[in-house]
Amino acid sequence: MSLAEELARGGAIFYVQRNYEIVRQVIAKSLIEKGVVLEPLSSAVKKGWVDKLLWTVLPAREIEPKGAFVYIPPYVKVQAPVSFCFTVDKGSQSVHNVLVIGEGSEVTVTSVCSSAGDGKEHKGYTEVFLGKRAKLDYVMVHSWAKDTRVEAELGVIVDSEAVMNELYVSLRSPYELRGNARFILRKKASLSASTIYLATLGRALLETGVTIESENSSAEVTSRVVAAKGSIVRQPILLEAKAPNTKGHVECKGLQLSHDSVIETIPSLRSAHGGAQLTHEAAIGKISEEELAYLTSKGFTEDEAVTLLVRGFLELGIKGLPESLKPQITSILDLLARAATG
Amino acid sequence: MLPIMSLLKLEDVHVHVEQKEVVKGVNLKVERGEVHVLLGPNGSGKSTLLRAIMGLPGYGVTRGKILFEGRDLDSLKPYERARLGIALMHQNPKPISVKLQQVIEELCKRYGAPQDLVQKLGVNGLMDRELFKGFSGGEIKRVELALTILQKPKLAMLDEPDSGVDLGNLRLVGDAINSLANEGASILLVTHTGVIADYLNKVDFTHVIVDGRIVASGELNEMLNLIREKGYQAFMRWTS
Numbered sequence: 001m002s003l004a005e006e007l008a009r010g011g012a013i014f015y016v017q018r019n020y021e022i023v024r025q026v027i028a029k030s031l032i033e034k035g036v037v038l039e040p041l042s043s044a045v046k047k048g049w050v051d052k053l054l055w056t057v058l059p060a061r062e063i064e065p066k067g068a069f070v071y072i073p074p075y076v077k078v079q080a081p082v083s084f085c086f087t088v089d090k091g092s093q094s095v096h097n098v099l100v101i102g103e104g105s106e107v108t109v110t111s112v113c114s115s116a117g118d119g120k121e122h123k124g125y126t127e128v129f130l131g132k133r134a135k136l137d138y139v140m141v142h143s144w145a146k147d148t149r150v151e152a153e154l155g156v157i158v159d160s161e162a163v164m165n166e167l168y169v170s171l172r173s174p175y176e177l178r179g180n181a182r183f184i185l186r187k188k189a190s191l192s193a194s195t196i197y198l199a200t201l202g203r204a205l206l207e208t209g210v211t212i213e214s215e216n217s218s219a220e221v222t223s224r225v226v227a228a229k230g231s232i233v234r235q236p237i238l239l240e241a242k243a244p245n246t247k248g249h250v251e252c253k254g255l256q257l258s259h260d261s262v263i264e265t266i267p268s269l270r271s272a273h274g275g276a277q278l279t280h281e282a283a284i285g286k287i288s289e290e291e292l293a294y295l296t297s298k299g300f301t302e303d304e305a306v307t308l309l310v311r312g313f314l315e316l317g318i319k320g321l322p323e324s325l326k327p328q329i330t331s332i333l334d335l336l337a338r339a340a341t342g
Numbered sequence: 343m344l345p346i347m348s349l350l351k352l353e354d355v356h357v358h359v360e361q362k363e364v365v366k367g368v369n370l371k372v373e374r375g376e377v378h379v380l381l382g383p384n385g386s387g388k389s390t391l392l393r394a395i396m397g398l399p400g401y402g403v404t405r406g407k408i409l410f411e412g413r414d415l416d417s418l419k420p421y422e423r424a425r426l427g428i429a430l431m432h433q434n435p436k437p438i439s440v441k442l443q444q445v446i447e448e449l450c451k452r453y454g455a456p457q458d459l460v461q462k463l464g465v466n467g468l469m470d471r472e473l474f475k476g477f478s479g480g481e482i483k484r485v486e487l488a489l490t491i492l493q494k495p496k497l498a499m500l501d502e503p504d505s506g507v508d509l510g511n512l513r514l515v516g517d518a519i520n521s522l523a524n525e526g527a528s529i530l531l532v533t534h535t536g537v538i539a540d541y542l543n544k545v546d547f548t549h550v551i552v553d554g555r556i557v558a559s560g561e562l563n564e565m566l567n568l569i570r571e572k573g574y575q576a577f578m579r580w581t582s
């Protein structure tokens with residue numbers, strides 16, 4: 001998988017799992033010396049404290065702990081990205097990952113999930129514990145074969161003063177996908193969560209839930225959905241504030257490229273405390289004739305102009321990611337724009 | 343021997359917009375390297391004429407011919423005309439949901455222009471912005487002119503490059519137009535105030551368009567003086 005390899009290039013930690021087999025598990029020596037841990041979750045749970053964390057952010061499932069465990073001790077800056085790669089090419093795959101990032105640490109994580117061949121089902125559950133004042137940039141990329149059924153859940157606790165930037169990108173949609181991301185924000189925490197979903201077939205349910213539990217925290221949820229060729233995308237987003245001096249904004253935009261596609265966006269705000277400031281904006285539309293006319297007058301064919309507009313639509317939905325990921329994001333956007341119009 | 347073709351030749355061009363005749367028989371020749379200024383009051387059909395030359399949807403030529411290097415443009419789409427070397431600097435472009443950076447990259451790729459060609463127009467600070475969204479009047483003009491220049495056109499049609507531009511920026515815009523002309527591009531520049539004229543190194547011909555017709559052609563200052571003294575009404579007797 002070239003994209004996965006590209007994302008993983010020069011990584012500090014590299015973990016590849018095919019079906020249930022761990023294909024590669026690499027961690028830079030310098031990180032081991034600093035106390036960073038990468039191991040299969042099945043062995044990590046032998047430590048009592050890890051076992052206690054399981055299913056505390058996500059609703060419990062009856063699955064084996066087959067997946068990755070990463071621990072970053074307090075005040076460690078991991079320069080190169082931590083990369084995960086999960087592929088299913090035979091039957092079904094269930095994955096449970098746990099990431100514990102210590103107080104004041106900083107890390108970038110990229111996670112690629114894909115299916116091929118006879119991969120019928122992928123279930124992925126990732127729980128992230130982001131410590132006080134820690135910073136996490138998290139990019140999750142999906143690319144599915146059309147016959148796969150996917151269930152993907154991400155649960156994150158963003159502790160006091162921690163900063164999380166999350167981006168979920170789907171390059172190829174499967175016939176059925178249920179995605180759920182939930183974030184819990186403690187005091188003075190900050191979250192930016194973006195979704196970029198290109199649907200060229202099937203149906204997708206993309207749920208996002210953000211709970212701001214304590215004061216002085218802020219969250220921004222952004223999404224861009226492009227629907228083509230009879231695809232159906234349903235996207236409920238709940239932003240909930242339970243404390244004063246909190247801020248949240250939801251911005252979701254849908255772009256329909258075909259008459260037989262469906263986009264349903266349901267942004268909802270819930271404030272359980274006076275003093276929260278929550279807003280949302282949502283819009284669904286098609287490619288604008290006026291914008292097309294402008295771009296074709298500059299010498300772009302109609303197809304090229306649509307590709308540019310789709311790319312722009314998606315790109316403008318990405319917020320808060322570091323410069324270091326720009327080359328990867330650029331190639332992802334190019335790929336997406338071509339796939340949408342191809 | 344082949345006859346030497348004009349770069350652009352309009353023969354009795356009529357344009358209808360929404361079933362209303364807006365351009366009513368325009369004849370015009372633009373040769374290589376020439377700078378033409380088109381003056382006319384608001385609503386006289388200046389933009390409509392340029393849009394029709396570009397071939398924009400809704401601006402169909404209903405009578406007459408537009409020839410570019412001797413070739414009838416009638417059956418060509420806007421992108422094909424652009425690729426022949428015709429560029430239109432739109433008068434008032436609306437926001438385009440693509441980052442400026444991306445549009446510039448794509449144009450440079452398509453036309454083989456180096457990005458620093460437009461350095462002087464000071465667009466760098468806007469690269470990461472959605473094109474034209476929330477831009478000031480001056481920014482819109484500078485950026486739209488930059489995009490036009492990056493097309494390396496043989497014919498640059500500039501629709502009011504001076505309107506809404508402050509004095510400092512007028513100099514920038516004028517200089518950029520001068521270098522474009524220096525590179526050998528022909529220029530067809532529309533203005534209803536004529537303020538940009540002071541900043542241009544040369545103007546070969548000036549035409550006055552009133553109510554869809556070119557009613558006078560001549561030397562720039564002569565035309566401007568007439569308009570300043572008597573207003574566009576001075577030309578009205580030519581129409582109807």
Ligand SMILES: Nc1ncnc2c1ncn2[C@@H]1O[C@H](COP(=O)(O)OP(=O)(O)O)[C@@H](O)[C@H]1O
Binds near residue numbers: 359383385388400
């Ligand atoms: N898209 C359009 N729809 C309707 N009317 C138009 C359109 N474009 C131009 N017109 C009309 O054509 C006339 C000439 O407009 P225009 O070419 O923009 O004038 P100018 O550029 O000289 O100010 C005006 O009466 C204007 O209202």
Ligand SMILES: [Mg+2]
Binds near residue numbers: 388389390433501
């Ligand atoms: Mg006009």
